[in-house]
Amino acid sequence: MADHHDDLPKFCHPVPTKLLFGVFFALIFLTILTVVVSALAGSMGIPSAFMFPIAMTLATAKAFLVCAFFMHMWWDKSFNVIAFLSSLLFVSLFICMTLMDTGHYQSTIESYDVNQMPGVAELESEPAE
Amino acid sequence: MAVADHSHDHHDDHHDHGEFIAHHFDSPEQQFDSGKLGIWLFLVTEVLFFSGLFVAYTLYRNHHPEIFDQAHVYLNKYLGGLNTIVLLFSSLTMALGVRSAQLGKNKSCGIYVLITMVCASMFLGVKAVEYSHKWDMGILVRSAFDFTYTHPDQTIISGLSNYLVYLSVIPLLLLVGFIITSVVFRLIDKAVWSKFWMGMAITVGGYFLGVVIGYLFMAAKIGEAKHAYIEPVRPIALYAMTQDTDHAKEDHAKSDHVKGDGHDKDHDDEHDDEHHDAAHANGEHHDDHGHGEHHGEIPEFDRNVGTFFSIYYCMTGLHAIHIIAGIIALGWLYFRCLNNHWRSDYFGPVDYVGLYWHLVDLIWIYLFPLLYLID
Amino acid sequence: MVDSSARKALFDTPETHFLNCTKGWKSWAFTLDHKRIGIMYLIGVTIALLLAGTFALVLRTHLWAFDGALPMSxxxxxxxxxxHGAVMVFSFIIPSVPAALGNIVLPMMLGAKDVAFPRMNLASFYLWIIGTGMLLAAILSGYGLDTGWTFYTPYSIETQTGVIWATFGAFVLGFSSIFTGLNFLVTVNTMRSKGQGWFQLPLFIWSLYATAIIQVLATPVLGITLLMLIAEKTMHIGIFDPKYGGDPVLFQHFFWFYSHPAVYIMILPAMGVISELISVYSQKRIFGYSFIAFSSVAIALLGFLVWGHHMFTSGQSQVVTLIFSAITFTVAIPSAVKVFNWLATLYKGSILLNTPMCFALSFIFLFGIGGLTGLFLGALSTDIHLHDTYFVVAHFHFVMVGGTLTALLGGVFHWWPKVWGRMYNDFLGRVSCFMVFAGFNLTFFPQFVMGSRGMPRRYASYDPEFLAFHQLSTIGAFVLGWGIVLAVGVLIYAAIKGPRCGANPFKAASLEWQSSSPPDFHNFVHNPLLNDPYDFDAMVFDEELGTYISREFADPSKVPPRKEPVHH
Structure with missing residues (x-):
């Protein structure tokens, strides 16, 4: 895929200029597409529930292009790729567990009124040590 | 240790082989692989560092979608889109810079790195326009949130924002300083240093380019909307001070009998203890009940909207800090480009900084639709 | 054995070694040598230990009487x-084994000259100093810090004490920890000797690797959590602060997403040390190598799935509580795998009961108790009863002190002759081990009893019915304290005045013992001979050198040529 230079060390892997420019224009296209879809969503009759997945899919497509070609992941050692992608696993774990839990106790938070809590006035008037 | 010279260095290469190979590595390849794995792991830590904010975003968006619906209209999606394109372009030039370094073309690598830096500070310039505009409107973090207009078209502000002027002071000083330094080095015949500082001056110039373009975008919008303008608000420090005294008076009147002396001491202690930035001083004394009547005038506007902007400022602020760190790292690369350090068996630092830069771009790729394009 | 001079050149204590190859304080302050950085780390964490230990003794003294024995508010x-908690956790335990011992030993175990990023290594040490300084600045600021080491919201937002200093200190310490972890991951991946496969690595490396995974994945979350807390405290951004519509329980999620895995940052390297000690001092191949190796990785990964068990009573939803409780029990499996393998290694081994081994055996005992009592706390119904009592305090001290501190001391005694080339007084070492063991049990066993009877933690006074238990505990704490001081004294004396020891006094087989004691600046003056780190039969006693060497080295013709050192 990349330029082949016999005389370069094997860890040196220049990406062809054409490919880089191609990726760049694809990214610009996707960006404009995202903005346009978002602006015209109402008139195109896309239900708003779909907007978020669409936006995220487009963003992920862009992320893939950047990772694979700008960041040389396509040609990189698989260990590096796995190491990087595994971080997403932990992020999703973090998001899912907290989302699941906070979803269950939201009502408690919404009914919280600081002024009703016993001891608040005393706490605030307590002189600092 | 010695490695056959495969480099395509067209410049006069005075290096001995292995000059840049640290003593504990056996070969350039081992050194490169170590650095590469190191930077990937560093990117892992960066992803997890940002993950906290993404979690906060996801939770609040899930539990309070109405806040996000109300809030996002105050973000200018065209400025956001412009910034996205600027960053994508900088990613392209960065990738081209890595390619040049791999081929040992130090001069073109330097040019690409310089363009990347200019784009980076242009991004910051546009961001400064966005931030100052919001501060003018009183769109601040949750506790300081003081925005009273229910529609974005009512919020157009004419004239130069004071906040923008303040934000631009440091870049201006840097610009002047860099130019002077560059000239001084020219006078004492240190061409490389002179070039380097001139490059940094051009970089800072990118910030002002960003400010101008951002402002033109805003002005275009003012032109098309024919609504009442509001005056720019007072400078932030002054604003905070007046808020402080007003609020203190109010508080005393309200709660003299409860709090007495201890209250005063409280306030003083806080002031000594924490380093307030202006927004803080502003925020601390705005609690919900303190300004109840003020907000009573517009009941339909949810004050919790401030939470969205808290998250917005945290995410974009942290991202901006990463951009600044990136500019510093790129400046270091630029300096080494000028010294013709890169060869095809030694280009690691360009590659590593490049990866970091692309990650900053990646994060923005997600931030843009998440913050600006909510519908 | 033909001519010993070639062997002497390799294994006798050399004229110049890493301790004296350069002189002056600058050669230490700006050193990039992993061994020197490790020693500086060791000194640093010892100071932190003694400081935080003194805080603990003050607490215990105050608790001598049920209404407070000291004039302390x-x-x-x-x-x-x-x-006590913050300094112990952030400044002592987390860097203790990996950053101090690991730094000294890890590159040598790989046959490498240094870690992959020596400058980053030094930066990690200086960040540690800055971070610890900021934690202590919280005291010096005159406000102190009274949130507990966990900085729970909303109290940490409301309190007037030096939360910002302390959180920023912990943030900086987090970066120090990330740097160490990242360095180790890369070093193990790219700097192993030629031909050294993953399964030829000593188990200490595996445990450090697993630890480093946690450091890299979890610590950044602590960083962002603390930054958000600082933002909340200064600007009230309304994410954690219930006054502004925030969610205080969310802070606990954030905090424990890091801090539970951090518990394994504390214990995993200790387990690695124990694997080495048990095997060497039983002179027996470690039983179940791959099980121990993979159980380290399993603990590291499972550690990310159980953070909610710290929040059973803090308003977490029941569904999530059940999930976390169930997964918590699974952590017991890899932990037990390790303990069983150590016991199996001891079985029919030729056991040498010297100081490191005594510490290793006390580790197994104390960690066993600490781990098993953890099961009580992981079980929902009993945890509701035991939550925030002295039972919890005793449980985590059994794991963190009985586990990590004991392993640290054992490891330091094990590698001390390697670092300084001098032997310690084994009798006094064993006395210190006995004092630590006895004092520790006397301190914390009564706390299990008190806790199960309802003595809440963090209270400055208590019901008189607990008086006897508290007094026992206080006596034990002083015995423990003096035991540690004695151990430190024995080690310092050995480093200065101890008798010279050979390259490998303990007949250990891993690579670091193939260097002279103290090692050369580049660790090895020859290319280390790859051998199985647990093949003790390959080691023979060399009469002329007075130490154990690898069988291959007995024949000088097989001694690999000296490497050309590259000096900068």
């Missing part, structure tokens, strides 16, 4: 235990 008591 309750607020001061709160500040005292907070600083």
């Amino acid at each position: 309750d607020d001061m008591y709160n500040q005292m235990f907070t600083l």
Whole structure:
């Protein structure tokens, strides 16, 4: 895929200029597409529930292009790729567990009124040590 | 240790082989692989560092979608889109810079790195326009949130924002300083240093380019909307001070009998203890009940909207800090480009900084639709 | 054995070694040598240990009487235990085994000259100093810190004490920890000797690798959590602060997403040390190598799935509570795998009961108790009863002190002759081990009893019915304290005045013992001969050198040529 230079060390892997420019224009296209879809969503009759997945899919497509070609992941050692992608696993774990839990106790938070809590006035008037 | 010279260095290469190979590595390849794995792991830590904010975003968006619906209209999606394109372009030039370094073309690598830096500070310039505009409107973090207009078209502000002027002071000083330094080095015949500082001056110039373009975008919008303008608000420090005294008076009147002396001491202690930035001083004394009547005038506007902007400022602020760190790292690369350090068996630092830069771009790729394009 | 001079050149204590190859304070302050950085780390964490230990003794002295024996206000008591916890956790335990011992030993075990990023290694040490300084600045600021080491919201937002200093200190310490972890991951991946496969690595490396995974994945979350807390405290951004519509329980999620895995940052390297000690001092191949190796990785990964068990009573939803409780029990499996393998290694081994081994055996005992009592706390119904009592305090001290501190001391005694080339007084070492063991049990066993009877933690005074238990505990704490001081004394004396020891006095087989003691600046003056780190039969005693060497080295013709050192 990349330029082949016999005389370069094997860890040196220049990406062809054409490919880089191609990726760049694809990214610009996707960006404009995202903005346009978002602006015209109402008139195109896309239900708003779909907007978020669409936006995220487009963003992920862009992320893939950047990772694979700008960041040389396509040609990189698989260990590096796995190491990087595994971080997403932990992020999703973090998001899912907290989302699941906070979803269950939201009502408690919404009914919280600081002024009703016993001891608040005393706490605030307590002189600092 | 010695490695056959495969480099395509067209410049006069005075290096001995292995000059840049640290003593504990056996070969350039081992050194490169170590650095590469190191930077990937560093990117892992960066992803997890940002993950906290993404979690906060996801939770609040899930539990309070109405806040996000109300809030996002105050973000200018065209400025956001412009910034996205600027960053994508900088990613392209960065990738081209890595390619040049791999081929040992130090001069073109330097040019690409310089363009990347200019784009980076242009991004910051546009961001400064966005931030100052919001501060003018009183769109601040949750506790300081003081925005009273229910529609974005009512919020157009004419004239130069004071906040923008303040934000631009440091870049201006840097610009002047860099130019002077560059000239001084020219006078004492240190061409490389002179070039380097001139490059940094051009970089800072990118910030002002960003400010101008951002402002033109805003002005275009003012032109098309024919609504009442509001005056720019007072400078932030002054604003905070007046808020402080007003609020203190109010508080005393309200709660003299409860709090007495201890209250005063409280306030003083806080002031000594924490380093307030202006927004803080502003925020601390705005609690919900303190300004109840003020907000009573517009009941339909949810004050919790401030939470969205808290998250917005945290995410974009942290991202901006990463951009600044990136500019510093790129400046270091630029300096080494000028010294013709890169060869095809030694280009690691360009590659590593490049990866970091692309990650900053990646994060923005997600931030843009998440913050600006909510519908 | 033909001519010993070639062997002497390799294994006798050399004229110049890493301790004296350069001189002056600058050669230490700006050193990039992993061994020197490790020693500086060791000194640093020892100071932190003694400081935070002194805080603990003040607490215990105060608790001698049920209404407080010292003229100390309750607020001061709160500040005292907070600083004890924060300094112990962030400044002592987390860097203790990996950053101090690991730094000294890890590159040598791989046959490498240094870690992959020596400058980053030094930066990690200086960040540690800055971070610890900022934690302590919380005291010096005159406000103290009284949130507990966990900085729970909303109290940490409301309190007037030095939360910002302390959180920023912990943030900086987090970066120090990330740097160490990242360095180790890369070093193990790219700098192993030629032909050294993953399964030829000593188990200490595996455990450090697993630890480093946690450091890299979890610590950044602590960083962002603390930054958000600082933003919340200064600007009230309304994410954690219920006054502004925030969610205080969310802070606990954030905090424990890091801090539970961090518990394994504390214990995993200790387990690695124990694997080495048990095997060497039983002179027997470690039983179940791959099980121990993979159980380290399993613990590291499972550690990310159980953070909610710290929040059973803090408003977490029942569904999530059940999930976390169930997964918590699974952590017991890899932990037990390790303990069983150590016991199986001991079985029919030729056991040498010297100081490191005594520490290793006490580790197994104390960690066993600490781990098993953890099951009580992981079980929902009993945890509701035991939550925030002395039972919890005793449980985590059994794991963190009985586990990590004991392993640290054992490891230091094990590698001390390697670092300084001098032997310690084994009798006094064993006395210190006995004092630590006895004192520790006397301190914390009564706390299990008190806790199960309802003595809440973090209280400055208590019901008189607990008096006897508290007094026993206080006596034990002083015995423990003096035991540690004695151990430190024995080690310092050995480093200065101890008798010279050979390259490998313990007949250990891993690579670091193939260097001279103290090692050369580049660790090895020859290319280390790859051998199985647990093949003790390959080691023979060399009469002329007075030490154990690998069988291949007995024949000088097989001694690999000296490497050309590259000096900068």
